[in-house]
Each structure stands twice: as structure tokens, then as C-alpha cells.
Amino acid sequence: MSLVSLHDVGFTYAYADRPALREVTLEIEPGLLYGVVGANGSGKSTLCSVLRGVIPHFHPGELTGAASIHGTDLLDWDPGELSRSVGYVFQNPFTQISGIKETVFEEIALGLENLRTDPAEIVERVLEVIDRVGIRHLMTKNPNELSGGQRQLVAFAAIVAMDADFVVIDEPTSQLDPETSEKVFSIIAGLKERGTSIVLVEHKIDLMAEYADRLIVMSRGRVLEEGPTREVLVSPSLDEAEVLRPEVTDLALALERRGDPLPRVPITRAEARELLAPRLEEAPDAHRTH
Amino acid sequence: MPIELTDARFAYPDGTLAVDGVTFTIGDGERVAIVGQNGAGKTTTVKMMNGLLKPTSGGVTVDGADISGRTTASVARDVGYVFQNPDDQIFGSDVQGELEYMPRYHRWDEAKRVERVRRAALMAGIGNFMDLNPNDLPFAIKKFVAIGAILVGECRYVILDEPTAGLDRRGLRLLGRILDQLREEGITVITITHDMRFVAETFDRVIAMAQRRVIADGTVEEVFARDDVVERAKLKRPEISQLARDLGLDAGAVRFDDVLGLLPAGRG
Numbered sequence: 001m002s003l004v005s006l007h008d009v010g011f012t013y014a015y016a017d018r019p020a021l022r023e024v025t026l027e028i029e030p031g032l033l034y035g036v037v038g039a040n041g042s043g044k045s046t047l048c049s050v051l052r053g054v055i056p057h058f059h060p061g062e063l064t065g066a067a068s069i070h071g072t073d074l075l076d077w078d079p080g081e082l083s084r085s086v087g088y089v090f091q092n093p094f095t096q097i098s099g100i101k102e103t104v105f106e107e108i109a110l111g112l113e114n115l116r117t118d119p120a121e122i123v124e125r126v127l128e129v130i131d132r133v134g135i136r137h138l139m140t141k142n143p144n145e146l147s148g149g150q151r152q153l154v155a156f157a158a159i160v161a162m163d164a165d166f167v168v169i170d171e172p173t174s175q176l177d178p179e180t181s182e183k184v185f186s187i188i189a190g191l192k193e194r195g196t197s198i199v200l201v202e203h204k205i206d207l208m209a210e211y212a213d214r215l216i217v218m219s220r221g222r223v224l225e226e227g228p229t230r231e232v233l234v235s236p237s238l239d240e241a242e243v244l245r246p247e248v249t250d251l252a253l254a255l256e257r258r259g260d261p262l263p264r265v266p267i268t269r270a271e272a273r274e275l276l277a278p279r280l281e282e283a284p285d286a287h288r289t290h
Numbered sequence: 291m292p293i294e295l296t297d298a299r300f301a302y303p304d305g306t307l308a309v310d311g312v313t314f315t316i317g318d319g320e321r322v323a324i325v326g327q328n329g330a331g332k333t334t335t336v337k338m339m340n341g342l343l344k345p346t347s348g349g350v351t352v353d354g355a356d357i358s359g360r361t362t363a364s365v366a367r368d369v370g371y372v373f374q375n376p377d378d379q380i381f382g383s384d385v386q387g388e389l390e391y392m393p394r395y396h397r398w399d400e401a402k403r404v405e406r407v408r409r410a411a412l413m414a415g416i417g418n419f420m421d422l423n424p425n426d427l428p429f430a431i432k433k434f435v436a437i438g439a440i441l442v443g444e445c446r447y448v449i450l451d452e453p454t455a456g457l458d459r460r461g462l463r464l465l466g467r468i469l470d471q472l473r474e475e476g477i478t479v480i481t482i483t484h485d486m487r488f489v490a491e492t493f494d495r496v497i498a499m500a501q502r503r504v505i506a507d508g509t510v511e512e513v514f515a516r517d518d519v520v521e522r523a524k525l526k527r528p529e530i531s532q533l534a535r536d537l538g539l540d541a542g543a544v545r546f547d548d549v550l551g552l553l554p555a556g557r558g
Contacts, residue, residue: 039458040430148375149328174455177328177484178526242459247530260555269529273536283554
């Protein structure tokens with residue numbers, strides 16, 4: 001059974017004159033990492049809100065079509081129950097941080113307290129996650145005094161701590177440096193290995209190419225394409241959706257236009273290196289430095 | 291005329307050192323990217339450049355004159371700063387008011403105010419949102435409101451803190467057009483960014499910071515070519531530049547077209 005099943009789903013926010021989602025048909029299978037890509041305002045965050053059930057339970061508006069999570073129609077879910085079974089990281093950490101907790105430790109524990117987890121287990125899990133995310137130095141700080149990047153890590157850690165079977169993550173690295181972004185992605189990959197199903201909105205396409213199993217391409221509220229990452233990254237739908245490709249993919253496409261294609265189109269640097277290396281060995285006069 | 295930092299140091303009242311003595315000069319019309327890990331001291335450094343923070347020791351001059359005696363509002367006329375998080379910068383209840391704040395504060399005459407606001411709105415691509423409350427706008431558009439509010443002024447230096455974060459391809463193109471326009475006007479652009487593709491394609495000079503100090507200052511090619519700097523500042527070279535190095539091609543190739551040009555033809 002699909003984890004989430006959307007059939008011809010549309011949603012229009014109350015007071016909006018146009019739908020934010022149109023004719024969305026999508027099956028999310030368990031155990032995979034789905035990347036959602038698209039321009040700003042293409043409906044990515046609204047799709048996330050449907051997937052975690054805050055549409056229609058908290059955002060007023062008109063939902064059409066059929067949407068079910070774990071086989072139960074979205075409208076039949078108890079909102080509290082649903083929020084406990086789907087973890088969610090907000091795009092803007094300034095929105096997610098509760099503002100009511102005085103330390104990072106308590107902030108991360110908040111979700112587990114709401115799940116009525118045993119206090120001893122809360123301490124153990126929060127400490128474990130704090131180390132995994134690498135924020136022990138922030139543990140006793142006030143969340144309101146953290147930098148944007150630090151808050152983003154705390155918001156992410158809070159969701160990791162909840163250990164949900166299904167997490168929806170909206171731009172977790174927008175304010176992080178490259179090293180920390182990679183770390184967040186490797187933690188997400190670790191969640192997937194433990195069987196967590198993940199939907200991830202992210203602009204960093206190189207990381208998506210490396211980690212996502214499938215990509216969902218959105219434009220103007222519609223899903224233009226859904227498919228294996230490798231196929232989607234060379235699809236014209238990315239141009240229509242105004243989404244950047246990995247630079248190495250662009251490079252291969254530029255070689256194709258030069259009438260000089262590679263045997264296949266790489267989506268990661270490692271693949272590009274493998275495909276280009278034989279060509280350089282055959283061309284001893286190439287601009288080598290060593 | 292340049293901005294000059296001389297052994298500028300900043301410590302918070304509790305003694306925590308944020309910037310431990312930085313020295314550099316940024317001249318007219320330069321395009322400079324300041325890079326390094328979160329916490330390296332980048333934002334504190336640029337905040338000292340526009341008077342938002344006063345150095346604990348050392349000095350900052352703008353156009354040859356020390357700015358320590360000037361108010362932040364006065365320095366901001368010369369040196370505009372676009373915040374990383376637009377919510378930290380924007381406080382107007384509509385976009386029009388946000389853009390008019392600076393002209394009204396400095397009591398510009400109406401003709402000049404109207405013209406500068408119109409032009410800034412056009413450049414920032416926010417003309418359709420002028421009557422709306424910035425809080426109701428999506429994050430990416432709010433970022434352009436924050437940029438527009440700085441473009442209204444007649445700053446000769448514009449500092450952009452993480453301008454590409456959260457922008458899509460359209461947003462990046464718009465930002466590129468704004469930066470091209472500023473270049474044509476001879477305005478100095480300084481950015482803080484983690485986006486190395488943006489650095490390689492758009493900026494001429496890179497200042498790398500680590501542990502509250504400047505550890506390298508040079509052309510984009512020079513800085514990315516240094517393994518020790520990349521390691522210490524935790525930089526990630528643009529994918530295309532790293533690929534060129536992996537293949538043993540010119541280590542100074544950092545831009546897409548440069549790398550493409552270095553690739554030999556296949557046998558087919």
C-alpha cells in the first residue's frame with residue numbers, strides 16, 4: 001500500500017484567487033527518499049502541508065480530489081494523531097522554534113513530551129540526536145539567541161528525535177554552510193536506511209542528485225513529472241519548471257550540443273569523472289597540471 | 291574611494307570574541323565574496339563595515355574617513371546592508387512604505403523619492419507587490435523587498451548577506467541582473483555566501499575567513515586553488531571546479547565555460 005496517495009488533488013487557500021495545487025496525482029511509496037523541486041511559489045510547501053495533513057485541518061481553504069495517508073482518507077484522520085505520525089521540518093526555522101522553551105535541549109525534547117515519551121528515554125534520545133547533529137555546544141543556549149543556521153539545525157534535530165516513520169522536510173539547509181549541509185543530508189540518508197520514508201524540498205540540486213531516489217517536479221501548482229532521479233534530471237520538465245540541473249549534468253549536455261556527447265549523462269561528480277577520464281587519457285596534450 | 295578595515299576586532303560584552311583582527315581594503319567597483327564556515331566571523335565583519343557594530347579595537351574607514359563617530363543611519367547612506375533574514379530588516383506594513391522609509395528619514399524631496407522608489411521597485415522586480423504587507427509575501431519575494439529597500443538609497447557599497455539562499459532559477463537570474471546593473475553604475479558589491487557556484491560565476495575577489503580571521507584574500511582562481519584554505523575555511527569548490535581538479539585539468543579553472551573549454555573532444 002502506498003504511504004500517501006493523492007488523486008486529482010487541488011487546493012485553494014481561503015482568500016486566494018488561484019489554486020495553490022492543481023490536479024495532483026501522486027503515490028508516495030514507503031522507504032524511499034522523494035525530492036521535491038520547483039520554482040518558488042510552485043506549490044512545493046503546499047504539497048508538504050497536504051502530505052502532513054495540516055491541509056485541510058489547520059489551513060482554511062478548499063481541498064478537492066482524494067488524498068489518503070496510510071490508507072486512511074485525510075479528512076478522516078484525527079489531526080493530533082496525524083501530527084504525531086508525520087514529522088515535519090519547517091522551511092523557516094524562525095517559524096518552527098516554539099519560543100516557549102529556554103534551552104535547545106528542552107526545545108528538542110518538546111516533540112517527545114507531546115508524544116508522552118518516558119522522561120528517561122527523552123533524555124537519552126535528545127542527547128543522542130544532539131550528538132548526531134553535532135550541536136552539543138548549543139544544548140544549554142536559548143533557542144531565541146541562535147543564528148539562523150543554528151536554529152535550522154535545532155529544528156532539524158527536533159524532528160530527528162521524534163523518530164517518525166514518515167518525515168516531510170522543507171529546505172533544511174537553506175542557511176547552512178556546505179559542510180553542515182552535507183552532514184544534514186547524511187543524517188537524512190541514515191534515517192532512510194533505518195526505514196524512514198522521506199519527502200524533502202531542497203534547492204541544492206547536487207545533493208538531491210546524490211541522495212534522492214525519485215524527484216517530483218512542480219510548476220504552477222502542478223506536478224509536471226515524477227520519476228527516478230536520474231531520468232528526471234535530464235528531462236525537459238526541469239527547464240519548464242525553471243529548476244537548475246547539477247553542473248556536471250549541464251556540462252554533459254553542453255558537450256552533447258557541441259556534437260561531442262559522453263556515453264551517458266552523469267548526475268554526480270563521481271560519475272562525470274569516470275566518464276571523462278578515458279577521454280583525457282586519449283588526449284595527452286590536454287591542459288594538465290600534473 | 292575604498293572601505294578599509296585595519297586590525298578590526300569585535301568582542302561581545304561578555305568577552306566572546308567574534309572577529310579577531312581583520313585587515314583588508316575593498317576598492318571602488320570591486321565584486322568581493324566573503325566566504326567561510328558558519329561562525330567564522332563573516333557577518334560581524336560586514337556589520338562593522340556599515341556601522342551596525344562598532345569595532346572593539348582597530349578601525350574602519352569609508353572613503354578615507356573614520357566612521358567611529360558616525361551614526362549607523364549616517365553610514366548606511368554610503369554602505370547598504372541587506373540582511374540574511376529579511377524579517378530582521380523589514381518592518382514596514384506595506385512594501386511601498388518599506389521602500390520609502392529611507393528617503394523619508396533623510397527628508398529627500400518628493401520628486402527624488404518617487405523616482406528612486408520607482409526605480410528600485412523595478413530593479414528588484416517587486417512592482418506588483420507595493421500595496422501588500424511584506425509579512426504576507428513568500429520568503430523569496432521578501433528577500434527582493436529587502437534588496438529593493440537598499441537599492442532606493444544612493445549607496446556606493448552594497449553588502450548582501452546570503453542573497454542566493456532560497457532563490458530559484460528565476461530569482462537567481464533577477465539577482466544576477468541587479469548585480470550587473472550595480473556593476474555598470476560602479477557600485478561596489480560585497481557578499482557573504484556559501485554558494486560557491488555563485489561566487490565563481492559572479493565575483494572577482496574572494497576573502498576567506500576561518501576562526502574569526504582572514505586566512506586568504508585573492509582572485510577566485512587563487513583562493514579555490516589553495517587546498518589549505520579550502521580545508522581550513524571548510525569551503526566546497528564549485529562542482530565543476532572540483533571535477534576539473536579530479537581530472538588533473540587546470541586547477542585554476544573555476545567557471546563552467548572555462549572547464550568546458552578544457553575538455554578534449556571524444557574519439558567519436
